[in-house]
Amino acid sequence: MRIKTLAIVSLLILLFAAPSSVVAQDSWTYQRCLEYALSHNLTLQQSVLQKRLAELTLKQNRLSQLPTINAGASGGYRFGRSIDPTSNNFVTQSLFNSGLSLDISADLFGWFTKQNNIAASKYQLYANNFLLEKARNDMGVNVANAFLQILLANEQVKLSKSQVALSQAQLDNTKKLVAAGSVPESNQADMEAQLARDSSTLVDAQNNSIVRVLQMKALLNLDFAVPFATVLPENIESVPMLNLSETAPEMVFSAALAAQPQYKSDEMMVKAAERTLASARGALFPSLRFSAGASTNYANTNFEPWGPLRPTVDTIGLVTVNGTDYKVIRPSATSDIRKVPFTDQLSNNFGQNIGLSLSIPLLNAWQLRGNVERAKIDIENKQLTLDINKQQLRQDVYTAHADAVGAFQKYQAAISTERASQKAYDFATKRFNVGLMNTVEYITTQTNLFKAQIDKVSALYDYIFKIKLLEFYRDQRISL
CATH class of the missing domain: 2.20.200 (Outer membrane efflux proteins (OEP))
Structure with a gap:
């Protein structure tokens, strides 16, 4: 009885709560999400501040040439x-x-010390510009992943609702058969239990959809109270995608290396370190x-x-002449x-x-020489960073290609499984209706079909994201 009550309550929640929330929500496409994230994401705002600091450093170094x-x-x-x-x-x-x-x-x-400092800060500004571009590109990937996760969660909700509706119809039909004495009462209890399980699955799917939306809002730096509803493309399966058979990972890597902002930023940092070394060497010589x-x-x-x-x-003195004193005077003027x-x-x-x-400079406690040696080590470190990131990029591209191939194969397998499960369920329905299959076997067949449908949808969105990630490495952009 408790199971039956739970099923009824769940259905009431679905019928009355869900429609009102959909009406109140606002529509968000992938492009709108991306544009909003590029303007409001907190991490991107930090990257913009780093660029502004680099611009300020360059300005200060340039003005240092003035008297x-x-x-x-x-x-x-x-x-x-x-x-x-x-x-x-x-x-x-x-x-x-x-x-x-x-x-x-x-x-x-001063042996071009200030000029080399200006050149170093200029290259550092270029590097920060590329890092900001990388942050924007990465934001596109993150938004695309979050967007697809929301679409997947919504599809799972739709499938769960269909499963609940199907279980409810089967329960209603079973009640009629029990009332007519065609099937035992235990069949009705099994169907009520299945409806309760399907309702619980639907609640989990709806909660997962809410969580995915909250994650997207956090990524966009959007108020959690703002209505949000993603706009599903007309046919998600027709989204333009790369042809894996014509996309070699080495070709994608070459394209990524030419356009990857991270690699360009590393190159600028190496050049900045070389200029810093020239500046440190100039400080060893006399300056006028x-x-x-x-x-x-x-x-x-x-x-x-x-x-x-x-x-x-x-009166300047006295003179005595024949016993008589005479004053010696000097005329003057005062004011x-x-x-x-x-x-x-x-x-x-x-x-x-x-x-x-x-x-x-004669003796500076080895500070100037130490600055030169540190600058040399910094060049080596920046070059190693460039090589490490280049190696990581190659690994990421090859991994993304392998993941895309595997996701495509998994999707094709999921399609075959869903078709076979649908056929098995159709046969099972016919046998169950004429009493040739018991309730437990029929519910198992129904569950297998539901699982196959969920697996197919999950495999589809996983394949889309993997192929779009490979597309991102090649073109530095994602389109949905």
């Missing part, structure tokens, strides 16, 4: 005995002083640098005469004094300098 210009300003109070910066005399009083400066320097010759500057200052203790002169007489204005002090104290400096 260095620095301006400065200072100001402060001094107390006690100190040197007046305007007169260079010692004074014992508090004073305020300020200064302005401008310094310019530029490298005249030009410098120039200007400065001025101000102090509040700097005074100067100010205003009209006033004649005065200064008021004022603090030298700020602008005047800046003009009066303005000074300039210009010079050349030659830097000769």
